[in-house]
Amino acid sequence: MAQRAAFWAPEIFSTRRRGLLARARIVKTLRDWFDRAGFVEIEPSALQVSPGNETHIAGFATKFEPLGAPPSTYYLHSSPEFDCKKLLAAGETKIFSLAHVFRNGERTRLHHPEFTMLEWYRAEAPYRALIDDCAAVLAVAADAAGVSEFSFAGSQLDPRAAPEILSVTEAFARHAGIDLTAVLGKRDALAHEAARLGVRVSADDHWSDLFSKIVSQRIEPKLGHGRATALIDYPASEAALARRKPEDPRFAERFELFCCGVELANAFGELTDQNEQRRRFEADMAERARIYGSSYPIDADFLDALALMPPASGCALGFDRLVMLATGASHIEDVLWAPVAAP
Numbered sequence: 001m002a003q004r005a006a007f008w009a010p011e012i013f014s015t016r017r018r019g020l021l022a023r024a025r026i027v028k029t030l031r032d033w034f035d036r037a038g039f040v041e042i043e044p045s046a047l048q049v050s051p052g053n054e055t056h057i058a059g060f061a062t063k064f065e066p067l068g069a070p071p072s073t074y075y076l077h078s079s080p081e082f083d084c085k086k087l088l089a090a091g092e093t094k095i096f097s098l099a100h101v102f103r104n105g106e107r108t109r110l111h112h113p114e115f116t117m118l119e120w121y122r123a124e125a126p127y128r129a130l131i132d133d134c135a136a137v138l139a140v141a142a143d144a145a146g147v148s149e150f151s152f153a154g155s156q157l158d159p160r161a162a163p164e165i166l167s168v169t170e171a172f173a174r175h176a177g178i179d180l181t182a183v184l185g186k187r188d189a190l191a192h193e194a195a196r197l198g199v200r201v202s203a204d205d206h207w208s209d210l211f212s213k214i215v216s217q218r219i220e221p222k223l224g225h226g227r228a229t230a231l232i233d234y235p236a237s238e239a240a241l242a243r244r245k246p247e248d249p250r251f252a253e254r255f256e257l258f259c260c261g262v263e264l265a266n267a268f269g270e271l272t273d274q275n276e277q278r279r280r281f282e283a284d285m286a287e288r289a290r291i292y293g294s295s296y297p298i299d300a301d302f303l304d305a306l307a308l309m310p311p312a313s314g315c316a317l318g319f320d321r322l323v324m325l326a327t328g329a330s331h332i333e334d335v336l337w338a339p340v341a342a343p
Helices: 010-036 081-090 129-145 168-176 187-196 207-222 274-292 300-306 319-327
Strands: 060-064 072-076 094-102 114-123 150-152 155-157 164-167 229-232 248-252 254-259 262-269 312-318
Touching: 010 094, 010 129, 010 319, 081 094, 081 114, 081 300, 081 312, 114 129, 114 319, 129 229, 129 254, 129 262, 129 312, 129 319, 150 319, 164 168, 168 207, 168 229, 187 207, 262 319, 274 300, 312 319
Parallel strands: 164 229
Antiparallel strands: 060 072, 094 114, 114 312, 150 155, 229 254, 254 262, 262 312
8 A cells, every 4th residue: 555644744634624523523413313312322442352253354462461460462352342242231222332443454445454433232123223223324424514415436325315225135136146045055156156257266265255255346336326225134154243034044134234335334133142152253263264374262251241131233333434425535544533654
């Protein structure tokens, strides 16, 4: 990535300030909205015993060195999810967090090693209720920024329009010409379809690798134009922390929200079976070790909390991307007050 000029240089800051002031207004207005809706804002700890256990998310490790005791490894959290769910287990029912989170190896115009995650949970609520929350968040952000449309990379949408709801199966049929139900779990069949679409297939690609390539290259760029798209009901293998759909356990209660081709939010009907969650974490860490040669510890305290956690749904939204869409910014660093210095 090319070196960007110092964010604090007055001539650079002056071009960014308008968007940053809009960011401040969006923060305030969203906090007000969640407060009126009966949510409690919580403050998660950035230091965790695990950064999370998703295959492709890399964490930052650090050492805690107490006087007179052996050092311990901690990680900067990649999401406030573990603490949020522990607080649901403790008895909170409607919570949100606006937290700085950290992911290693990520720096593009849409990614930054330190960014802000807006995350919220509703106990005893169906996951599709969070689509309405997402629609409200888009409208609130538009009002705060004083805009009638969101834009990115030449695409526009109406932030006050009801989101399109599209299942992953429907999206595969519409945008890739693939009957997803016919190739679920069938690596070679999906590889054949990927090759037909011109998607590069490697000999060591697993089914999930091929699924992700098709989604990112052939489906995601076509979503969220004109209005937001909620892409719902992912294959169960692609939703590590979501519960399976009772009526069709091949799929999980998960949706992602797309705006102008940008993935903005990820939501789950939350898995509360601690044994199943451990199995999924162990499988994902084995896959991470296969691909990257490293893995992360599993937070046993989190698994214990799941036994007390009520049925709930939760959503994680990339706040900086929301500000980008609302201000028309082309790079995430344009909407960060103090971007991490590039090496």
